[in-house]
Amino acid sequence: MKRFFLFSIIVSMFILIFTPVKQNVYAEEKETLNLNSPYCVLIEPKSKHIIYQSNPNEKLYPASMTKMMGMLLILEEIEKGKINWDDKVTCSEYASSMGGTQIYLEPGEQMKLEDLFKSVAINSANDAIVCLGEYVSGSNDAFVNRMNEKAKVLKMNNTLFQNATGFDDPNHYTCPLDMALLACELLKYEKDVVRFSSQKESYIREDTDKPFWLVNTNKLLNAYEGMDGLKTGFTHNAGYNLTATAKRNGVRLVSVVMHEETISKRSQDTVQLLNYGFSKLKCESLYEKDDVIDSIDLTSSLKTKINVIVKEDIDIIIYKDDNKDDLKVEMVIDKYYPPIDENKAIGKLKITTPSGITYEYDLYSDKSVKKPNFLDIILRNLRIFFS
Numbered sequence: 001m002k003r004f005f006l007f008s009i010i011v012s013m014f015i016l017i018f019t020p021v022k023q024n025v026y027a028e029e030k031e032t033l034n035l036n037s038p039y040c041v042l043i044e045p046k047s048k049h050i051i052y053q054s055n056p057n058e059k060l061y062p063a064s065m066t067k068m069m070g071m072l073l074i075l076e077e078i079e080k081g082k083i084n085w086d087d088k089v090t091c092s093e094y095a096s097s098m099g100g101t102q103i104y105l106e107p108g109e110q111m112k113l114e115d116l117f118k119s120v121a122i123n124s125a126n127d128a129i130v131c132l133g134e135y136v137s138g139s140n141d142a143f144v145n146r147m148n149e150k151a152k153v154l155k156m157n158n159t160l161f162q163n164a165t166g167f168d169d170p171n172h173y174t175c176p177l178d179m180a181l182l183a184c185e186l187l188k189y190e191k192d193v194v195r196f197s198s199q200k201e202s203y204i205r206e207d208t209d210k211p212f213w214l215v216n217t218n219k220l221l222n223a224y225e226g227m228d229g230l231k232t233g234f235t236h237n238a239g240y241n242l243t244a245t246a247k248r249n250g251v252r253l254v255s256v257v258m259h260e261e262t263i264s265k266r267s268q269d270t271v272q273l274l275n276y277g278f279s280k281l282k283c284e285s286l287y288e289k290d291d292v293i294d295s296i297d298l299t300s301s302l303k304t305k306i307n308v309i310v311k312e313d314i315d316i317i318i319y320k321d322d323n324k325d326d327l328k329v330e331m332v333i334d335k336y337y338p339p340i341d342e343n344k345a346i347g348k349l350k351i352t353t354p355s356g357i358t359y360e361y362d363l364y365s366d367k368s369v370k371k372p373n374f375l376d377i378i379l380r381n382l383r384i385f386f387s
Contacts, residue, residue, distance in 0.1 A: 033276060036265040039258040041176040042273045044281070044317050045184040045245075049357040051253070051277050056177035057158050060258050063233030064101070064124045065174070065241050066166035068182050069147045070133055074117060075189040077136050085114040089135045091127070098126035098165060103204060103212055105131060115204045121196035123214040124232065126165040133164045140164060154181050168237045176256040183230055183243050183254045190252075194245075197229030219267055220244060224274070230254070240266040246274050250283030251317055284324050286351070287314040290366075293349060298369060299337045306340065307366040308333070310349065314361055318353045328352040331363065340369040 033052065039060060042052040050056075077083045089112070091105040103119045105111065105127045113135070119128040133143030140163075147161045156178035162169040186193055200221045202214045217232045226246035233241035240260040246253060255273040260266035287293070292307045308331065318324070333347035340346060345362035352358050 033272060035257075035269045035272060037257050037260045037269055039176050040269060040273060041180040041256045042277050043180045043184065043254050043256075044277075044357070045187045045252055045254050046317065047357045047359050048181065048184055049317075050177075050180075051280065052273060053177065056180075057175045058258075059158050059173045059175055060241075061168055061172070061235060061238035062159075062166055062174040062179065062258075063168075063235045063238035063241050064166040065179055065231050065233040065243050066161060066164065066172070067120050067124060067129050068179070068186055068231050068243065069150060069161065070129045070143070070164050071117070071120060071193070072182065072186045072189075073143070073146055073150060074113075074132055074136060075186070075192060078192075079189070083113060083136060085112070085117075087113040087135075089113050089116055089131055091131045092134055094140060095127050095131040095134060098130055100126045100165065100167070102127040103214075111204070118196050118199075118202060119204055119214060121193070121231075122199055122202055122216045124217070126167075129164050151178070151182075154178075154185055156181055166233055166235070166238075168235050176258055179241075179243050179256045179258075180254055183245065183256070186230070187245065187252070187254070193230070194228040197231070197245075198227075217263075218242065218244070219263060220270060224271060242266050242270055244270045244274070246278075248278050250285075250315055251278060251281050253277045253281075280319055281317050282320050283315050283317055285313070285315050286327075286329075289313050292366070293363065294331055296333065296336065298340065304338070304369050306369060308347070308363050309366050310361055311364050312361070314349075314351075314359075316351055316353070316357075316359050318357065319355045322354045326354045333363070338369045339371040340365045340367075342366065342368045 039055045039058050041050060041056050043050050088110045091107060091109045093107040096105045096107045101124050103123065103125045116128045116132050119125040130140055133140055137143035137146055143164055144161055147164065151159045158175040159178040160171055160173055162172040198221065200216050204212050204214060220227045224246060226248040227244065229245045230243045240263050241258045243256045253274055255270050257266055257269045260269065287310050289312055290309050292309055294308045295305055296308060298304045298306060330350040331347065332350060335346045342365050346365055347363040349361045349363050
């Protein structure tokens with residue numbers, strides 16, 4: 001009996017030692033990617049789910065990918081109504097002195113904000129981003145401070161900005177993951193961003209005798225299916241960087257590659273990352289705008305019922321091996337009592353895929369409900385009494 005017990009223990013140990021540990025299939029496949037650069041991230045922007053990464057937190061020079069933060073701050077100011085695309089912006093002497101890639105703004109020259117933004121998105125113009133920063137923050141230093149404050153909000157923990165242009169500085173750095181997170185935030189303004197970043201070329205000062213030709217250095221535009229952005233960067237210290245985004249069959253991806261030796265290798269790695277992502281993911285449509293998710297009774301003396309709705313089309317990205325029927329859908333309502341404003345969220349719709357990707361969407365009431373007063377309660381009780 002003792003011999004049998006000892007034999008069982010030995011067999012069990014043998015099985016534990018030599019049985020391979022089951023790993024996530026996607027983690028295994030990631031090892032097969034043979035990239036030129038060891039610094040990269042591939043991410044799904046809505047959920048911020050990381051599909052692939054290599055040394056994501058390595059601190060590196062961002063070069064002109066820095067300008068994505070400036071672009072984000074400008075778009076936020078436009079959304080708040082503080083500035084407008086048609087605003088005329090006056091260039092300062094400091095902004096005109098930036099050097100590097102520029103549109104050769106003259107001190108005192110006025111240009112429409114939209115043209116300045118376009119010059120940043122397409123041509124990566126240093127003078128244009130500084131001019132915009134001064135316009136919204138009062139000074140370049142104040143703008144850079146705002147860039148760093150926003151980086152903290154976005155939990156870009158390995159990022160520090162010293163300028164708005166991306167000029168090399170020992171204390172100006174970021175990492176692939178932080179650039180990916182920034183791109184995800186920037187793509188919340190997808191329509192405004194890609195209408196510029198998708199252009200291979202354009203013009204400013206078109207109505208003058210000195211039209212200026214803007215040329216995009218993203219060589220994958222019109223060469224890779226679905227490519228419509230986002231931002232390149234190069235200095236001798238930084239190497240060739242690219243934060244790219246592409247959309248196919250409802251799936252949008254963001255890739256970041258940094259410290260590449262050549263433009264060609266930068267493009268090769270970007271294509272390989274995006275191809276990998278598109279081969280693994282699919283888009284599933286769950287709800288359309290104004291779809292009723294549920295009905296609830298409000299906690300009040302009026303016993304009012306409301307329909308809980310979504311105010312946007314809900315399309316989620318899941319792995320192709322995952323089944324739509326296995327999604328975990330939760331409704332979390334924060335407010336069960338009047339007053340209810342149909343324009344303010346009353347809760348969240350949480351969706352989790354079998355692979356652990358999580359999405360959140362705001363939930364709304366299909367109507368506004370006022371807080372009942374004494375007369376409302378009396379009238380309701382009379383209707384009940386005489387019904």
